[in-house]
Amino acid sequence: MDVQKKFLCPRLVDYLAIVGARPTSPRNVNSASPAVQVPELLRRYPAEDHKDFPLPLDMVYFCQPEGCVSVGPKRTALRDATSFVFTLTEKDSGKSRYGICVNFYRPIDRPGAGATRERRDTHLRRESWRKSMEKSSDSAFSSDYRSNLGPSDSERESRRDSEPMSHLTASRLAPISGDSESGGSHSPSPRASRKRQRVRNHSLTSLCLLSHHPFFSIFRECLFILKRLIDACNENSSPRRVGASRQINSYECCYPSVWGVLTGKGILDATASVVLHDVREIETWILRLLSAPVPVPGKTRVEVEVLSPHIHPPLNFALPDHTRFSLVDFPLHLPLELLGVDTCLNVLSLIILENKLVIQSRDYNALSMSVMAFITLLYPLEYMFPVIPLLPTCMSCAEQLLLAPTPYVIGIPASFLMFKKNFKLPDDVWLIDLDSNKVTPPSGDHEELPPLPEPEGNILKNHLRQALNSMNAPNQSLPTPSHSSTTPRELGNMLRRESLNPIHQTPQYQQVNLGYNPLQRGDIPYMPGPGHPPPPQSFNPFIYGNDVDSVDIATRVAMVRFFNSQNLLVNFTEHTRTLRLYPRPVVALQINSFLRSRPRISPFLQKFARTQAVEFLAEWSLTPSNVAFLRVHTGVCDPQQIGDKVKWFNDNLDPIVFRVWDDNSSLATALNQLPQPEQPTDESGSDSEGENNSTSSSYSSLSDFVSEMVSSDLSPSFLASDTGAVGLSTTEEVQAVYHPPSSLQIPGEVP
Incomplete structure (x- = not known):
């Protein structure tokens, strides 16, 4: 037990972070937000570092390996939330910490939307005044108005963009196509028109949890529950729910939202008491989760109530003792299914014989879990060289790690080598593609892979x-x-x-x-005996x-x-x-x-x-x-x-009940009022067909999207310091709910 106390981190969860891109401030309303931005740390809990494990600042690149992507409402294939796992290994101690990440595209307001609405409201008022003049009994005045008054700039815009003006919601999403230089005398080229119509109003956002312990599936469930709680509060505190008028609804971007506050965009003031209350409740839930203890292997199990037991059963955390296999909370047989038994054993042989391996896939989750599965299958052996299940594309100089002189096993996204224009894979590296089930040998001189010894190899394949x-x-x-x-x-x-x-x-x-x-x-x-x-x-x-x-x-x-x-x-x-x-x-x-x-x-x-x-x-x-x-x-x-x-x-473990959920919390009311996922098309909340027909946010081809990603600036940026709790603004409020364990909790022992 002394050994376990020395090496087992007593905290179940170390950090919880929100990662994304901060809103840009374009010079004019016509400028489009970049397709890919460098990911930033938007919010972190707790705000202070643990002494034994400071929060790594480069974790943001692992949360969004290919950068923070902004897309439009028509990319419906990107609508579902995805999850994956990554590891962070200390160079000196060799300790590995695990990151569990849930990524999703969150609706945001297009930069310059306020100015756009102001120009369109001016147009609507002018149009209303003109129609009232046409209905006037003075026909001579009406005739003079129609014949003598030339079209204004806003009228030229309305003629070029008359279809989107028929729908207020569509006009909110459609980009401004005013070309003052062209004067409306000629139609723009199809490519220029396509660029103007690109609306990126959904930004990639990550909920990330860092821990010493590999409870991947349960941590993933925690993050999805947290996302649903934030979505419920965000919907519950929207201007439509709090009784705002239609005029306020049209300026909803100016009203702070729960997601906006948590991601550093919204500004809390005295008029946003509902939002402030919900943010405070969410942060209390998060800090209580961060206070949960870790189970003692073979001794205790920790039952964490993240929701009311009537809604969701407690999450059961337990670790096996040293007489059992170590915990592997992911499908260990995944590479066998992806590559087949023969190819999988060939890859495993390459790892055993200390070759350099790069494994790539479009699926982050399959990639990272396959790399971890290969290393786990070596038990009781231990891989003595660097292992990186997922190497981010957007991390500066990440490709330099592939030049290491020692053996390694590194997983990369399928687009990694394409983005690194001036980099060539070393000639002693084996490349394994999980998507195409292909093993590419090194380009340089290399020895043939020896077969497994027989009959052991054949026996293993059959098993x-x-x-x-x-x-x-x-x-x-x-x-x-x-x-x-x-x-x-x-x-x-x-x-x-x-x-x-x-x-x-x-x-x-x-x-x-x-x-x-x-x-x-x-x-x-062979003659079996009686009864055999x-x-x-x-x-x-x-x-x-x-x-x-x-x-x-x-x-x-x-x-x-x-x-x-x-x-x-x-x-x-x-x-x-x-x-x-x-x-x-x-x-x-x-x-x-x-x-x-x-x-x-x-x-x-x-x-x-x-x-x-x-x-x-x-x-x-x-x-x-x-x-x-x-x-x-x-x-x-x-x-x-x-x-x-x-x-x-x-049944052999002593239970420890830990309550994160508060029955008196207002989160229950917001959760009950959250509607089920609707059929509407875009995530902005609109179900208008006219809007989808009038607004084009998809790229005409994948090559356009890739070209913009390649040309985007993914150089490291300044990380803002105001990333701590915003609802619980004082140290006293945080300390009232946040009590991270400093030692293992064992029933019958006095800490």
Whole structure:
């Protein structure tokens, strides 16, 4: 327990941040906002840094890897919120912190919209006066008015843009097309017209949570709940809800909103008491979440009530102890599905043999999780070189990391190399494309990748294929050792015996590991004893269910048994010599002795035995921090005994209830009044077809969008200092609700 207290961060969540771009101030109303801006830290909680973990300022680039993109209402494909994970690793200590990010496009007011509305209101008043003159009984005056008065500048605008003027909402979204230089004498070119019609009134916004602990799925749920709470308050405090007149509604951009205040745009004053109250309630919710303690591995579980228990069940946080696999809160089999078993094992071999790898994909989430999955599958080995699941495109000089002389595994967005115009990928880097399932070898001289040793390689492939196929099986109980005639103890003894002496392979061993039934092939005349029928053809002792979590455990078990096989690392500690124990163990592996002890010395093994991962394993095995691999060596494969998910050991933990939600909070009222997602088209809140027909905000082609992104200035910018709490303005108010834990909370112990 002393070791856990020393290394386990007592805070469940370290920081919560809002990232985006601050509103620009164009020189005139006709200037368009840039397609891509550098992301900035708009709001952070808490405002002060933790002593053991200051907030990294470059986290904003990881939240929006390709910059803060502004788009228009017709890009409906970008409407849904997306989430992904990234890691931040300290250079000196090697500690990794995790970032969970939810990105979405938030409606914003177009720069210069106030001036645009003023000009259009002037036009409406002039038009109303003209119509009243036409209805006058003095026909001579009307005739003189129509014949003698020339069209004004605003009338020229109305003639060129008469269609959008028929809809007030559409006119709010449509750009001003006044061309004083052209004088309206000739129509503009199609390209110039397209540029004028581009309306970027949706800006990419990120809700990001930073933590020492990899509760990815639960943290993602927290962020989506927070977004829904802010949306509810934003809708509840809008001028339409607080009883403003139609004239005020037309100037809604001047009225502060909850989102506007949280992102640094709105200005709070005495007239915005409703908004101020809602912001205060949201910030109280956030600071209470940041005060939650972390569960003690194998001892406690923390039940966090983020909403009323009648609305949403508490979120259950728990960590496995050192006798189970470490927590992996993402689909570990994802690269197997994306690349296939054969290609995935080739990539894994490249990582094991310490090659330089760059993995790319358009999907941030699939990219980062695939990189983390590859590293996790190395257990009990540890990757000793840099790992960056997601390297941002917009971060200055990010491409220089690909020039590192050491091996690495780095994930990049699919557009990364396209944006880095003057950069060429080094000639010793393997490029893996998750989207096209393609592995591109280095452009320079490189050695061929040696195949996995046999029969271990074939056994591993069959185990992984059976695990993937089990997810497609009907939802029924799969044959397990407890359901078959073989008891868990007998199965463990069989696995130990067969792994040490694979020459005398029983039909059950061949069925499990080689993927065929020896009775059908006639290889061995096997006669089962009374009450011992032959195993079914789909039987695999490592698969205890067809759910995703059980398949991930089966995958990890297969990898552990592969590394502990006869032609790899079984009994490799017999060939190590301990040179020093204090202050850090120094263990030497006698490679020649180790290789001579293997039945077959393959080219793969010769390279593998000389990697830093094997050298570190020799030291780590003296006092391993996790012993799940040792339990697998003894035949323990049941997720109930070695599984990492809380469902497998929840009953053995002491509950700690932590309340974030306040039943007296006004957030409940706002949440109940929030309408369900509507069918309207654009996120600005309009459901007018005429508006969509009159306003073009999409790019004519992807190349136009990419060209503007490439030409955008993504150089680092000034980070504003006023990013702390705005509703809870005083230190006393913050301290009343924010109490970050300084030590682990263990039932029965006095802190």
